[in-house]
Amino acid sequence: xxxxxxxxxxxxxxxxxxxxxxxxxxxxxxxxxxxxxxxxxxxxxxxxxxxxxxxxxxxxxxxxxxxxxxxxxxxxxxxxxxxxxxxxxxxxxxxxxxxxxxxxxxxxxxxxxxxxxxxx
Amino acid sequence: xxxxxxxxxxxxxxxxxxxxxxxxxxxxxxxxxxxxxxxxxxxxxxxxxxxxxxxxxxxxxxxxxxxxxxxxxxxxxxxxxxxxxxxxxxxxxxxxxxxxxxxxxxxxxxxxxxxxxxxxxxxxxxxxxxxx
Ligand SMILES: Nc1ncnc2c1ncn2[C@@H]1O[C@H](COP(=O)(O)OP(=O)(O)OP(=O)(O)O)[C@@H](O)[C@H]1O
Ligand SMILES: [Mg+2]
Numbered sequence: 001x002x003x004x005x006x007x008x009x010x011x012x013x014x015x016x017x018x019x020x021x022x023x024x025x026x027x028x029x030x031x032x033x034x035x036x037x038x039x040x041x042x043x044x045x046x047x048x049x050x051x052x053x054x055x056x057x058x059x060x061x062x063x064x065x066x067x068x069x070x071x072x073x074x075x076x077x078x079x080x081x082x083x084x085x086x087x088x089x090x091x092x093x094x095x096x097x098x099x100x101x102x103x104x105x106x107x108x109x110x111x112x113x114x115x116x117x118x119x120x
Numbered sequence: 121x122x123x124x125x126x127x128x129x130x131x132x133x134x135x136x137x138x139x140x141x142x143x144x145x146x147x148x149x150x151x152x153x154x155x156x157x158x159x160x161x162x163x164x165x166x167x168x169x170x171x172x173x174x175x176x177x178x179x180x181x182x183x184x185x186x187x188x189x190x191x192x193x194x195x196x197x198x199x200x201x202x203x204x205x206x207x208x209x210x211x212x213x214x215x216x217x218x219x220x221x222x223x224x225x226x227x228x229x230x231x232x233x234x235x236x237x238x239x240x241x242x243x244x245x246x247x248x249x250x251x252x
Contacts, residue, residue, distance in 0.1 A: 019136045019139075019140070021132045021133045021135070021136055022132035022135070022168075023132055052143070052156075052157060052160060053139060053157060053160045053161050053164055054161075055161055055164040055165055055168065055223075056165060056168075056219060056220050056222050056223055056226070057164075057168055057219075059220075060219070060220060082157075083154070084153055084154040084156070084157040084158075085157055087154045087157070087158075088154060088157045088158045088161045088230060089161075091158065091226065091229050091230050092161060092165070092222055092226035092227075092229065092230060093212055093220075093222045093225065093226050093229070094220070094222060094226070
C-alpha cells in the first residue's frame with residue numbers, strides 16, 4: 001500500500017491509510033527525504049492515525065525519517081498515534097527511542113506546531 | 121473460526137498477515153481495545169525476528185482454554201541459526217542486527233506468558249500467551 005505524499009504550502013503531508021509493509025515504510029521514507037529537497041519543504045507531517053500497530057521497525061523507520069528530513073532542512077512531526085498504540089509502544093519500551101522525534105495529537109496540532117517552528 | 125491458524129513467514133508482507141490473523145482470533149476470543157494491539161505488536165516482533173535472523177519460519181496462533189479462562193497462544197518457530205546466549209538476547213537493547221534490541225524483551229512485557237527455546241544450528245521457538 002503506497003503512501004501518498006501531499007504538498008500543502010511549505011509542508012509535506014504523508015497520510016498513512018492502512019497497515020504498511022516494511023518495504024512500504026522504506027519507500028515512504030525515501031520519497032519524503034527526496035521530496036523535501038525537490039519542493040523545498042520546511043516541514044513534514046506523517047499521519048499514523050490508521051496504524052493499529054507501531055512495532056520496533058515502524059518506530060525506528062519513522063525516527064530515522066525525522067532525522068533525515070531534519071538534515072535536509074525540514075522538521076518532521078508524527079501525528080495520530082492512537083491510545084492503544086501508545087500503550088503498547090510504552091510496554092515494548094519504544095518511547096525512549098522516539099525522544100528526538102516531535103509528535104502531535106492530530107493533523108491540526110501538527111500544522112500548528114510546524115507553523116510555530118518555521119514561522120515563529 | 122478455526123481454533124488454530126498457521127501463517128508461513130518468509131516476506132515482510134507475511135508479518136502483516138500474521139498480525140491481522142492474530143488480531144482476528146483474539147477478537148473472537150473476546151479481547152478488545154489495547155489487548156488487541158498488544159497481541160498484534162507481539163506477533164509483529166516475533167515474525168520480524170524470523171525474517172531477520174532465520175529467513176523463514178511460521179507463526180501458529182491458537183485458541184487456549186484453562187478452566188473457565190480463555191486466551192490466545194502464539195508460537196513463532198523457525199529452523200534458523202538459533203540463539204547462542206538466550207539470556208543476553210532477552211536483555212533490553214541487545215541486538216546482533218540493526219535493531220533496537222527490544223523485540224524479545226518487549227514481547228515478554230506485552231504478554232502474560234513467555235517462553236523461548238533455542239538451539240544453535242537447529243532453530244528457535246518462542247511461545248507467548250495472553251489470558252482474558
Ligand atoms: N528467531 C531468531 N533466530 C535467531 N536469532 C534471533 C531470533 N530472534 C532473535 N534473535 C537474536 O536475539 C537478538 C535480540 O532480538 P530482539 O528482537 O530483542 O532485538 P532485535 O531484533 O535485534 O531488535 P528489534 O526487535 O528491537 O528491532 C537479535 O539481535 C538476534 O541476535
Ligand atoms: Mg527483533
